[in-house]
Amino acid sequence: MQRATELALDEKTVAALRGALKTTADEVVQAIIDEVPSYANALSGRMGGTIRRAVRTALGHYLDLAGGKATGGDASDAAYELGRGEVRDGRSMDALLSAYRVGARVAWRGLAAGAVPAGLPAAEVAKFAELTFAYIDELSAASAAGHADELAARGLAHERHLAQLSRDLLAGAAPEVLLADAQRAGWQAPTSLTAVLLPATQARPVYRSLDPRTLVVDDLPDAMGVLLVPDADRAHLLRQLTDRAAVVGPVRPWMRAAASYARAVRARSLSPDIRDTEDHLVPLVLSADADAYADLRARALAPLRALPPSSGRRLEETLRAWLLHHGRREEVATALFVHPQTVRYRMGQLRDLYPDLTSPQRVLELTLAVGLPVADR
Structure with a gap:
């Protein structure tokens, strides 16, 4: 707040202005309630009293600055924290800036009403106006920085919580862990x-x-x-x-x-x-258990693997078509592009290799065994 220290008011003027602080603070709060909808309920009741005291403190601090008795650090820090608090209360920076604009106008009107009767020269009144609004602008900037920093911090925290929820979901974490993750992330x-x-x-x-x-x-x-x-x-x-x-x-x-x-x-x-x-x-x-599937194929197709490779492949193709077409010889022959008698001959060979060929368990195992094309066929 360097600029506010450029104006040095005499003690008489400062005393007169301090006398109007309470009334001015109340007028600022009421104007904000009337003109900024976001604060209509926030500034009532106990919270309204807290805000009124905060406004009086800010105005008093400015008079200390103008009287050469303080620096701007404390006011800037308070404004910064106010900006952060607005995020926590769910209000946008636009609402806070509107409140600052309304507050600056009403505060200047109240302070000027005290400065003129106290005998402040016209040139000094003009300078006082300029510095009053500069003070409010600097408070606004500090609040905007606090608001932005809080949003950024909350955004990073939110992203971290969502990332943790995602990782726990992929890992199959326990329900109580997932519920806690979701609550923290606001998901x-x-x-x-x-x-x-x-x-x-x-x-x-x-x-x-x-x-x-x-x-x-x-x-x-x-x-x-x-x-x-x-x-x-x-x-x-x-x-x-x-x-x-x-x-x-x-x-x-x-x-x-x-x-x-x-x-x-x-x-x-x-x-x-x-x-x-x-x-x-x-x-x-x-493919859910590749080893188990390999073992099943090895066992189920062992009789075919004992034959010469070309014979084994022909019988496996015939077996697959027979299973697919539920033993209907004409359909099997059409699928294999062979004569039905060829199918009959090959099926005779398969029945020799698998005496229980039509049993439900054998049909299930062979269906699974020949169901997928794999590299070793």
């Missing part, structure tokens, strides 16, 4: 979440077109990111991702988002061409 929990796995560089651009509650993690291994989309319309979501290298997991209750994420990761490991995991449930099921 309104949806009914469901759908995981979308995509390159990290695409995560933020896609996020901007989705529900604002969507959670983003863009620092996964292999330069991948994930979006957790709340209550998604799946068809619409897939259309939004048409031009993206994205894998969409299943819809899951929001606390089970880890399951949606895990399936998307597994689908991506199967093929880079998978987009909708719902269209690839069979390979996803059969």
Whole structure:
């Protein structure tokens, strides 16, 4: 507050102005209530009394400055904290600046009413006006800085809380942990979440077109990111991702988002061409435990592996077609581009290899064993 010290008022004038402080402070508060809607309720009751005292303190401090008895540091600090407090009370900086403008006008009117009768010369009154408004401007600037800093701090804290919630969801944390995370982040929990796995560089651009509650993690291994989309319309979501290298997991209750994420990761490991995991449930099921599937295939197809490779491959193709067409010989022959008698001959060979070929358990094992094309066929 360097400029306010440029004016040195005599003690008589300062005393006269101090006598009008209480009335002026009350008039400032009432004018703000009347003219700035955001403060209509905030300045009533006990809070109104606190604000009135704060206004009197600020005006008194200014008179100390103008009388050469104080510096501006304390007032600036108080204004800075006022700006921060406005964020906590949910008010914008526009509302506070409006209050400052109204307060400056009313405060000047009240102080001038005391300065003129006290004998302050006209030139000094003009200078007093200039410095009064400069003082209010400097308080406004300090409050604006406090408001901006509080918003930035809250934004960073909010981002940290959302990031923690996202990580705990992907890790499958306990419900009580997730509920606490959501509360700290101020995140309104949806009914469901759908995981979308995509390159990290695409995560933020896609996020901007989705529900604002969507959670983003863009620092996964292999330069991948994930979006957790709340209550998604799946068809619409897939259309939004048409031009993206994205894998969409299943819809899951929001606390089970880890399951949606895990399936998307597994689908991506199967093929880079998978987009909708719902269209690839069979390979996803059969690849869920790769070792178990390999063991099942080795056991179920052992009789075929004992044959010469070419014979084994022909019988495996015949077996697959027979299972697919439920034993209907004509349809099997059409699928294999062979004569029905060839199918009959090959099926005779298969029955020799598998005496229990038509038993439910054998049919299930063989269906699973020949259900997917794999590298060792």
